[in-house]
Amino acid sequence: MSLDDRKLAVLRAIVEDYVATQEPVGSKMLVERHQLGVSPATVRNDMAVLEEEGYIRQPHTSAGRVPTDRGYRLFVDRLSRVKPLTPAERRAIERFLVGAVDLDDVVHRTVRLLAQLTRQVAVVQYPSLARSSVRHLELVPISTTRLMLVMIVDTGRVEQRLVELPGPIPPDDVIDLRQLVNEKLVGTRLADTPPLVQALVDEVSGELRPAMITLSTVLLETLVERHEERIALAGTANLTRGGLLDFQGSLRPILEALEEEVVLLKLIGEVEPSAMRVRIGDENEIDNLRATSVVSTGYGPGVTILGGLGVVGPTRMDYPSTIATVRAVARYVGDLLAQN
């Protein structure tokens, strides 16, 4: 059975009112606040149908209705238009991000901005290494048997790792090594480097070889195995808004989930290019976040995706605004990084 237009309008009204007031909404209130053109009794009948279909539910008999996850889903998919940002918000984004001096700074400012604008928990992934390319590799001798490998990628990220060599190595050899790896690897995307690193080892012979083998191991580790994804988080204090009404009293599982980088990456990491992803309540794979909704997207210059960002909040959130804000911030950050 499909829902007619009025029923959809009723659902929309319920979602909007509930998001605004945070209280179950009844038929009378509804006709008062929205011009539905029908009587409360009619609305009640519609509500009964909506409830049967699983879009809304009653917290207890004889209280108003509350949207279910399914109701929010329908609302997001078919009943809402993305709200355009206010000029003030637009200005806030620019003001906040102008003047960032390095990548760390950009990411930190972004995550705080997002938390502030949406009044929710914001998550921003650093540009993913796998999708970046090598700009420069530096080898700094620490002692005769130890090097520090510093890798600079085109998004501005810098990774370092200690290399324990199998034996002492003269300074000149370090210079040779540096030149070799730079020649072969600079400019390539990190996802494409593993075979090149292998080729590099095969090419080298003589006394440099053992050092190169060790170095290549560390390189591969840095590039691929330990996927060095980094994440910034802000706005956890926003979880306490609305008292204990959201999240039925226990912030615990949510805070726990937000501390796991792996979990966060899962939340905002697997993004289809430039698409918004909205996960409502039970749709989340992570059990601890079944009481929340996650709005996320990828960012990057043009169609390239460097990383993900998004917000986590109560299922009872203002989806149109949140989606608009997340999208706008993602676009802005993407462009900003493109200027690099």
Next chain:
Amino acid sequence: MSLDDRKLAVLRAIVEDYVATQEPVGSKMLVERHQLGVSPATVRNDMAVLEEEGYIRQPHTSAGRVPTDRGYRLFVDRLSRVKPLTPAERRAIERFLVGAVDLDDVVHRTVRLLAQLTRQVAVVQYPSLARSSVRHLELVPISTTRLMLVMIVDTGRVEQRLVELPGPIPPDDVIDLRQLVNEKLVGTRLADTPPLVQALVDEVSGELRPAMITLSTVLLETLVERHEERIALAGTANLTRGGLLDFQGSLRPILEALEEEVVLLKLIGEVEPSAMRVRIGDENEIDNLRATSVVSTGYGPGVTILGGLGVVGPTRMDYPSTIATVRAVARYVGDLLAQN
């Protein structure tokens, strides 16, 4: 009026019981659980005195007593011995920190370890730049007018900044610049570099000079002005332990405070070498943390201090254990970094 031994014993018992049970403790319970050798009535008299002196208070007439901040202070200063760690804890520390591959890894593991052992919010400052010394400076050309400055310090931290040159610069000049700054600055403590940087500028003449001036500005900024302190945080979920009893229901101000790096630095930054600092409730300078206690200390190899670390929890915390754990972790991390 000074307190006799029994009154102190009573205070100690009250603190211990309250920390354990989280409930106001009455005279009867007290004599049952601790061998005080006197009757409840006597204890009541002692309690009356302790209350008059401001060490304990009654939540309401005819409930048990609860320690005040002042009571905890006396307890920490004079009534408790630092509890030695259990072998299990000691093992946990080693197991957790062995196998850290780089500085980031060390800090992350440390902060999680600390949060887990104390079951509170843990804060760890990255080794302070000011107290480290330069190991290597690298200049990577990004374009003809842009360089990336990468500074590696002896604690393993790596900082990068973009340098916008006043005009194009040939590759050879970059090499000269690199050599110059490395010659002069490698090995010096960052706190001592500003005059050296100045001297460097004065020494250079010719076409290199404008580039060197810009570079020196960025260097000084990185070294001093933007004090690039970094902080890691973990265990915020522990704030929700004990339901809403601690922090009288509102985590908000605490979460807000913990999101401010400046605030965190103030908390654990200004440490006297190897001394433990305990701030109880109202003793905290930060208003949002007046309901919490902070246990912190510095860490570093030997007597050198590289940074601070500590935990934030309810005033009602197990001070002896917490202090022991914080101290042990600080020592261990200090030694670990010394091996670098």
Next chain:
DNA sequence: TCCTGGCACTCGACTCTAGCGAGTGCCAGT
């Protein structure tokens, strides 16, 4: 066929009262 006004009913939220009991302060006695 669809909508509406009316009506009886449900049930959570709030208020009020009474009783319980842990805990206290005080006092007289040892």
Next chain:
DNA sequence: ACTGGCACTCGCTAGAGTCGAGTGCCAGGA
């Protein structure tokens, strides 16, 4: 100086009563 006894306080809990928002259903009307 300590103790046992006693009257008192007051938060907590349980139960009863009331209120009212909101519902489902039904009969009548467009």
